[in-house]
Amino acid sequence: MTTTTQKRTKRIATRKVDGGYRVTGQRRVYGTFTAAFQAAWRTCAESGADLYSIMPDGKWVLMLDTKTIEAYERGHHAETTAAN
Numbered sequence: 001m002t003t004t005t006q007k008r009t010k011r012i013a014t015r016k017v018d019g020g021y022r023v024t025g026q027r028r029v030y031g032t033f034t035a036a037f038q039a040a041w042r043t044c045a046e047s048g049a050d051l052y053s054i055m056p057d058g059k060w061v062l063m064l065d066t067k068t069i070e071a072y073e074r075g076h077h078a079e080t081t082a083a084n
Contacts, residue, residue, distance in 0.1 A: 044064070
């Protein structure tokens with residue numbers, strides 16, 4: 001028996017909806033893009049996903065890849081630890 005695996009790119013996106021912005025996989029509607037971006041960032045940092053924005057025409061645009069997010073999180077954690 002042969003087992004195959006499928007590589008899936010994890011993508012989290014923010015998109016404009018009536019009343020605000022939504023993040024992939026979440027039901028909440030955020031009132032500002034900044035709030036939605038922060039929620040999407042946290043989700044990407046926790047899951048190892050890339051961060052995208054979905055344009056009004058449906059096109060997915062890469063904002064930050066997981067390597068960039070992880071590098072920032074490592075640097076931020078190091079700064080926080082050093083300050084304490």
